[in-house]
Amino acid sequence: MDFFKSRILQNLLIFLNMTVFAAVVVRAYHIRELSVALVAIMAFLPVAMTAFLSVAIREKYQRARWAAIAVILIVINYTIWRYTGESTIGDSLADVNHALTFGQEVTVEMFMPLLRMLIMGGSLLLAVTVTIFPYNLIIVDTGLIFFLWAVDYYNQAADYVKMFVPVWVLSILLYRGTFLDETAKSLKVNKKARLFQILAISLVVATGMSFVDLDKKGLYTDRLWTYFNNMLVPTLYINGQEIESPFTIASSGYNDSDTKLGGDVSINDSESLRAKGDNPVYLRGSVKSRYTGTSWLVAEMGYTAGGRVEDYRLSVLNSITSSYAEAIKNIEIYPLSDMTSTLFNTLNTRELYFNNSIQRVFYNGDFQIYTANKESSESYTVEYYYEPVIRQELISKDFGPSVRSRNLRYLELPSYYSAESERVRSLALNVAGTAKSNYEKAVALTDYLKTQYSYTLTPGTYDPGSDFVEEFLFSETGGYCVHYASALAIMLRINGVPARYVEGFKISGEKASDGSYVIRNSDAHAWTEVLIDEDRDLWMTFDATGTVREQGEIDEPGEGPVDPATPGGEDPGEGTVTPGTPGGRPEVDPEEPIPGPIPVKETFGSMLARLFSYAAIAMAVILALMVLRKLIIVEMAMWSKSLKRYFSLINGALEEAYEVRKKGETDLEFANRLHDSGIKERYLILVGEAYKEVYGGEEGEFPERRELYRDISRRAMRLRGLPRHIFRRYVI
Known part of the structure; x- marks a missing residue:
């Protein structure tokens, strides 16, 4: 031992x-x-x-x-x-x-x-x-x-x-x-x-x-300063115009939609993010509401401290998802560099927080978007309500159009769209046809754009004096996600449906060896969010085309369109509503269970955790056997007719209580040095009875076996402390 x-x-x-x-x-x-x-x-x-x-x-x-x-x-x-x-x-x-x-x-x-x-x-x-x-x-x-x-x-x-x-x-x-x-x-x-x-x-x-390029990576000096400064004078509100490096898909090779829409682009396939979660989702980065005819502008907005959404929104989403198991999911975002201060989130986010960081999260409730106070490569977690659950609620009921002042920004159009003869307006109204609800109109318009227009990264440069959406709808060159998302948003607004333009990433199915999703520049995307239930402020994602990765345009841009998803078919992205017959409503069973998580390949960390769990189980079994062995030894000593086992047990207990026998010392000499008088008196009697058995051939008797063992154990516990006493008594 x-x-x-x-x-x-x-x-x-x-x-x-x-x-x-x-x-x-x-x-x-x-x-x-x-x-x-x-x-x-x-x-x-x-x-x-x-x-x-x-x-x-x-x-x-x-x-x-x-x-x-x-x-x-x-x-x-x-x-x-x-x-x-x-x-x-x-x-x-x-x-x-x-x-x-x-x-x-x-x-x-x-x-x-x-x-x-x-x-x-x-x-x-x-x-x-x-x-x-x-x-x-x-x-x-x-x-x-x-x-x-x-x-x-x-x-x-x-x-x-x-x-x-x-x-x-x-x-x-x-x-x-x-x-x-x-x-x-x-x-x-x-x-x-x-x-x-x-x-x-x-x-x-x-x-x-000394081997690290601190100019490139840096220490935590500024973060510590920010942290302690926020402790003394906490920042509760920041102006959106003061945020460093807000996200735009221009970082992936597109033109900056704040200044110029469209034009020929070349998108590389380099990696931008990693993410770990149950499902691929749309990662919202920038939400824009004001269309100028040549660009989309971000509305003036402010952000309040905190990563949790408003209580009224939570109550609505909780009531919708209460009957579904695993309706709340999470995804961890891992930026590979300090690319932006924007914190990507999903539609119907519940909460966003940094995993281990002293940075703070700021939230805008009007657009449901998040940001940090500066650029960050910190990982963070997004808790969200699984969008197919919300989608089932929205497409199973009729929500007619209504006019609320808070949604007027999502109906704004350039002044030149007011003419009744304007061809964009006529086309939008004709395509929507007899559709009544916001959802039915969005289905009809999405289906039309999917089937009638071609995808290309080289649509050419439009006339600066012309309207971007009009040029796309009535030219023969086609376009990419920015064209489709802009056209869908404007055509919905013409039909009185609040809509907004969104930029971010659409996660594909590519995974790294550790099970994380690989998000590349070719996954950068623009899509449209449509307000379906205005009373409860519930939106739905509509996507009229695929990403560069999905369209296969990375290696051969401009070689001709790739056929978009079949009308009525399911898009691989989570939360994408794909229409059936234009203006129609797909059949949905509200009681149908939501599909479970996509199996994820076991990662290095999970394998290590599994090995630790096996080791913990093995250790627990070994400890249990050792405890059982010790209990059996004690009980055998207590019930044995001979005092030999019991005498050896007591000597071990005395050693635990710091009563250590000196080299060459007899039992009687050792007994006379014991510190506790009560233990000393009974131990002398035990020595005499044990000697009677060993040297006299008679059977020794000691009726206070349990009492003496208990008193010595209590003394050992006082001297050593309970954890060490238990460890030595039952294990060693």
Whole structure:
């Protein structure tokens, strides 16, 4: 047992810690192809090497065997260390730093030498120092977390404190409960040693920072200043005009809709975002209401602090979704760079919040959009109501048009649209036909645009003096999402239906190896939101065309249109209403259950969590068996006719209560040194009865077996504390 506690358990703890350590580093640097098994092997080999080397040095017996095993492991570790491909540690660090600085993906090949060095170095450091000061393990882990946080490489470092906490708790319990029991009372904190360790950690962090381009990545200085400044003078409202870098799809290659609509564009396929969630959704970035004929302008608006929507809106959405299971979903957004201060959200968002950040969220209730107070690459979570649920509610009832002052902005048209003979107006009214409700009109107009117009990224430049929508509807060159979304919004407004123009991203089905959705510039998109239920302010997404990715226009722009989705067919995007017969209403069963989450490939983190759960279950079973074993031993000692078992049990209990027998001391001499008089008196009687059985051949009697054991256990609990007492009494 002593060998197990001082050797096996200690190195098992180091191995567990280094596995978590490696997992945090892998996630921090976004290494998506590295398997859990490989990380575990990389953590096991150096720990095993140091373990056997330590045994070979310290043990007196069978040193040759332990040394031979240690030498074999040294050779294996050296071979793995040397086999780094064409990259050295310095090259690896330089490549990783360059990739992170410029927002590129870090590959396994460039990161592997650095990871091997971290695992090997950390294992050796802990193996050498953990026996001197057990809590060095916690100090090393804290240094890693601080480093990742300080250099802004990993914005969710605080999440992985949760992964380290079980290891830290286990280390404290094991070391305080087993390894250092004999010296626990005299253990003192060496302040100079602690100071030296803090300085050493600071030196390591500072050295690591010297390799980082701080001008590119930066520290958290400005964020800390913002945080403490907001604590003293909190910002409750910001003007929309003061926001840094609001989102526009111009960042993906389109023209800026604030200044110019249309024109030939070239969209690349580079990655913009990552997202993790149950379903692909439309990510709303910018909502615009004012159409000038050549551009869409954002209305003057303000944002209030807080990421939760208004209570009245929540009550409406909660009442609609109350009968559906899993109607509230969430999606995590991971910006790959400080691209915008806009925080992407879904239609019918419930709440938006940063996962681990001191930045604040601001919300505009009129347009249901969010922003931060500055550009951010922080990840955040969007909780939202599953749009198909809301859609079923809206298309199952008739909502006639109404006029509310708050919606007049969504009906505004340029002054030149007022002429009755204007051909855009005539076309819009004819296509809507006899449709009465807002939904039926939106269905008819969407279906018309889908079937009558072609998709192209090279529609040409329109006459600056002409109307953008009119040119699209009556020219023969076609257009892309900006054309379709603008035309649908204007044609709806002509029919008295409030509509707004929206820009953002439409998530496709592409996933990375960790299960996250890959969002590219080719997923940047414009669509239309239509007010269906004006009384409850409920909107619906309508999309008259696909994204560049869906239309297949990335490699061959302008080579001819790709046939849009079949009228009446289901669009792959969540929340898209696809019409049936123009002006008609699809059949919907309100009782039909909403489909469950799309299966997601198991990620590195989930695999690690699963391994931890298995380890926790195995540990719980082992602990239960050890407790059962100890209980059986106690009961056998209590009921045995012989006092031998009971006498041995009591001696163990006295040792737990810090009554340690000196070397060569007899039982009577030991009994006379006991501190508690009541225990001392009964222990002397027990010694006499045990001697009678051992040396006299008579059966000893001691009726106060349970009482003496209980009193000694209570004394041990007072001296050691309840957790350590329970651990030693029932486990060790």
